[in-house]
Structures are given as structure tokens and as C-alpha cells.
Amino acid sequence: MVASISDAIYYPVSDTLMVRGEGIYVYDDDGNRYIDCASGTFNLSLGYSHPAVVAAIQKQAESLVHVTSSFQTESVNTLVRQLIAAAPANLVKVHLKVGGGSEANEGAIKMAQHATGRGEVISLFRSHHGQTMMTTSLSGNAFRKAPFPLLYPGSLQVPDPYCLRCFYGQRRDTCGLMCVERIDDFLEYASGGQVAAIILEPISGNGGNIVPPEGYLPRLREFCDEHDIVLIFDEIQTGIGRTGRMFAAEHFGVQPDAITVGKGLGGSGAQIAGILAGERLAGLPAHHHSFTYGANTLAAAAAVATMEIINQPEFLANVRDTGDHIMQRLRDLQRRMPVIGDVRGVGLMIGVELVQPGGAPAVDLTNELARRGLGHGLLLRTSRYGYGNVVKIRPPLILTRDQADEICDGFERVLREVVS
Known part of the structure; x- marks a missing residue:
């Protein structure tokens, strides 16, 4: 006892x-x-x-709580349409067969690896992208990795756009966005020459609510295009209205190759997450990233009600x-x-x-x-x-x-x- x-x-x-x-x-x-x-x-x-989320859950529970994601359901279909309509125009695929933000981020990375044939991933200092072994390995905090002897290989962290405590000791008006330009040095000297993706939160969540300076994200988009690197926005925290736009990508005027969503998508606590991806990232076979409670009809119904409210x-x-x-x-x-x-x-x-x-x-x-x-x-x-x-x-x-x-x-x- x-x-x-x-x-x-x-x-x-x-x-x-x-x-x-x-x-x-x-x-x-x-x-x-x-x-x-x-x-x-x-x-x-x-x-x-x-009330709207509770009512949606109650109504859905009366007909179908869960069915395998191999079939269509009305709530999932509606949510997919809502997400595509709200997302940047280049994102035309929705993957809901995940149970949380960690799985969504890991899935987006797998998509990038599958599409590029490369395996390495860049994330930022102070970053936090989840609790799975892959996303823990991508964390920009040593204390999160320290207890685990076997970490996911092929990840490297680069300085974040933290102007108050600039890694390079610069000021924004004269720095020339070194926090983007110097990534070249990491590609040349710290990577294995096989970088598939850069993943970051448009505004850091657990890392300290760091808002990037004007020009940072557009320049990062250009950098990824120049180096044929997939750009993934982790919008688990920033997405679904948190910044006053449906996605933070809108606020910064940038179209990433993928956006991951979760957390606030459930409105009042329904467990749901997803990946929004462009055509380039299509084609990852479903058996490579599919979880039992992904695309759950009950959670999708809650998300549909949430999207209807927040999208106003x-x-x-x-x-x-x-x-x-x-x-x-x-x-x-x-x-x-x-x-x-x-x-x-x-x-x-x-x-x-x-x-x-x-x-x-x-x-x-x-x-x-x-x-x-x-x-x-x-x-x-x-x-x-x-x-x-x-x-x-x-x-x-x-x-x-x-x-x-x-x-x-x-x-x-x-x-x-x-x-x-």
C-alpha cells in the first residue's frame, strides 16, 4: 500500500x-x-x-467515437478541408494519423527525409520539439538529452535569433542576420553533408518566447531554397490562433514546406495533432508513420468546432x-x-x-x-x-x-x- x-x-x-x-x-x-x-x-x-466543443464531442460520441483511419469519417473530412483552407496556399496535404505534437514533428521530419533522400536535421538552440527519442535528440537543451545514452543521430543545433542575448554579440541593425548566414558554416563544418530539413518554432515556446527579428524567417526561407533544405514550422504552440492569425507563418509572411499543429487545435483539451504538407513531401507510405489514436473521430469533431470559432x-x-x-x-x-x-x-x-x-x-x-x-x-x-x-x-x-x-x-x- x-x-x-x-x-x-x-x-x-x-x-x-x-x-x-x-x-x-x-x-x-x-x-x-x-x-x-x-x-x-x-x-x-x-x-x-x-460549450461548442463540449456539444460537438457529445454529438459525435453518440454515433462514432473511433474507427480505423483507413476509412473516411465526416469529422475528419471536414477538419482536413478546414485546415487546407486556412493554411498557406502551398500546403495541400493533411496527415492526422498522429496522437500529439511530438509525433507530428517526427512525422514531418520523416517526410523530409523520404523526399530528399537525406537524413540530417537542423534545429535551434533552446528548441523543444517533443518528448519522443527523436524529438528529444533535436532539443537545443543539454539537460533534456543528458539521461539518455542512445540519442537519434544526425541532428545539430544552431544559434537561435535571440537578439537580447545574441550568440554572435551583434546588434540587429548591423548584424546582417548572422544567425541565418552562419548556418553555412554549420553545413560545411558540423554536418555530415546530408541535411534534409530545418525545423523551428516561428516563436519559441518552451525556449523562452523568442520572437525572431524582422527579416529572419524570410531570409531563412531563402537559405533553405538555396540549399535544397525542407523548412518545417513547428506550430504546435503558435498555430490555431495563438498569435492572432490562424498560423504564425501568416504573421511573418513565410510559406514553409510543412506546418505541424496540435495543442490548441483541440479547443478545450481534445487530443489531436496533424501535419500540413506541400506536394514535395507527399508520398511517405502510411505504415511509416501511423498511430492508433490518430485521426480519431471524437477529437476531430472537437477540432472542427474549434476551427469554426477561431477562424472568425x-x-x-x-x-x-x-x-x-x-x-x-x-x-x-x-x-x-x-x-x-x-x-x-x-x-x-x-x-x-x-x-x-x-x-x-x-x-x-x-x-x-x-x-x-x-x-x-x-x-x-x-x-x-x-x-x-x-x-x-x-x-x-x-x-x-x-x-x-x-x-x-x-x-x-x-x-x-x-x-x-
Whole structure:
């Protein structure tokens, strides 16, 4: 017999017991209410128990919960059409036979390898593309790879476009986008000469909410074309409205060769993910990347309802408006509190970087702020699994202006408590 349920659950869990969620709020068994500033695990794009998503799941459950993906179903067919209509025009294939973001990213890489006949993959410093052995190996964080002696071969990481802490010690107005141009050196001296793909998040998720400078992604697109390299956008976190556009690719005006989606596609927590690909990446035999619960009809029905809501212009406009409002308030706070080194983001994908005097990362303070947030009614998450110094502000996309102010007021209270 175990002493407590916490001893029986393999991974660490809080003593807090959550019992109900509604909109942007979640409630514990003592009746305390919290604003979820992380949208669950960034997957509750429409918040908790959105009525349209719940109704879609209930209706679908009455007829067909699951059938093998070898057959067509109405919910999957509808979702495929929605995704193609919303995606960049060059992406005309949808692969839904995956269960989560890690599998979607790994599948896109397999497509690139199959299409090019090459095997190596480039990712960025601080990158995080999943939890499978392949995607763990692609991570730009040594601490994630350290426990595993057998890593996927053929991956290399290059500096990310982190202007605040530029790897090359440059300034954006004079750097000439060295973080793209110097990839040539990695191809020449660090690779095996067989690079199939570059995979990156348009805005880094776990890596610290790094927003690339103007021109970076268009130049990277050109670089990939010059070297016949497949460009994959991991939009597991940035996609499905998070940046105020359906895909972050739109915000930056770039057409990648593939986009991976997941998390927010399920609206209120349905487990679904997918790969959007161009014609060049078509042709990978299904048996090379197919998972039991991929293309699930129940999850697809939830995603269809989610897409219908998020695709409305007024919905996306509200994401941009509330995101801009939070950014303005946090930048005003930054002017008054030097512990905030940077505020950056697009739409409702926002990061607040905390620093020590002199500018060094304030990792301990960042974790303490997130820990104390619970006492102020905020669920907060930090970058790099607690190794980073960025607080991630990514509430459900249904956020109102008043609720945005609730977040900013609470954040200021807990920050002042931590630094006092």
C-alpha cells in the first residue's frame, strides 16, 4: 500500500486538487479560483469546457467515437478541408494519423527525409520539439538529452535569433542576420553533408518566447531554397490562433514546406495533432508513420468546432487586441521595475524575461514567482522546464480586456511580493 496518491503517481504532482474549469478559470476543491495563464499545457485555446466543443464531442460520441483511419469519417473530412483552407496556399496535404505534437514533428521530419533522400536535421538552440527519442535528440537543451545514452543521430543545433542575448554579440541593425548566414558554416563544418530539413518554432515556446527579428524567417526561407533544405514550422504552440492569425507563418509572411499543429487545435483539451504538407513531401507510405489514436473521430469533431470559432475575423482580432493590451501594460511595468529585462510576444503568446542587476538571467526568481502565483490566483509556467528565466503568459484565446487586466494586476502583485 502507498501512503498517498502522490506516492503512486510516477511524476510529481501538486497537493492542489482541481475539480472544475470554466472559460479561463479553473477551481480547486476548496473553491479557490485561478486564471490559467498557461491554457492547461497551452492546449486549451478556447479555455475550459467551451460549450461548442463540449456539444460537438457529445454529438459525435453518440454515433462514432473511433474507427480505423483507413476509412473516411465526416469529422475528419471536414477538419482536413478546414485546415487546407486556412493554411498557406502551398500546403495541400493533411496527415492526422498522429496522437500529439511530438509525433507530428517526427512525422514531418520523416517526410523530409523520404523526399530528399537525406537524413540530417537542423534545429535551434533552446528548441523543444517533443518528448519522443527523436524529438528529444533535436532539443537545443543539454539537460533534456543528458539521461539518455542512445540519442537519434544526425541532428545539430544552431544559434537561435535571440537578439537580447545574441550568440554572435551583434546588434540587429548591423548584424546582417548572422544567425541565418552562419548556418553555412554549420553545413560545411558540423554536418555530415546530408541535411534534409530545418525545423523551428516561428516563436519559441518552451525556449523562452523568442520572437525572431524582422527579416529572419524570410531570409531563412531563402537559405533553405538555396540549399535544397525542407523548412518545417513547428506550430504546435503558435498555430490555431495563438498569435492572432490562424498560423504564425501568416504573421511573418513565410510559406514553409510543412506546418505541424496540435495543442490548441483541440479547443478545450481534445487530443489531436496533424501535419500540413506541400506536394514535395507527399508520398511517405502510411505504415511509416501511423498511430492508433490518430485521426480519431471524437477529437476531430472537437477540432472542427474549434476551427469554426477561431477562424472568425472578430475572434482573431480580439486575440490581437487583448495581446497588445497585455504587452502595453507589462512594458509599462518594465519601465517601473528593472527586474523585467524584456517583454516580447505576438498576440497571446507573450514572454516576460526576468533579470538580475547587470542583466544576467534571474532563474531562481522566475521559478519563485511562478510558485507564488498560485496564492494570487494565477497559474504560471516558466521557460525551459524551470531552467529558464522567462514567465510565459498564454491564456485561453477567449480572453476579454477585463480578464487581461486581471492577469496584469495579479502579475504585478506577485512580482512586487517576490522582489520586495
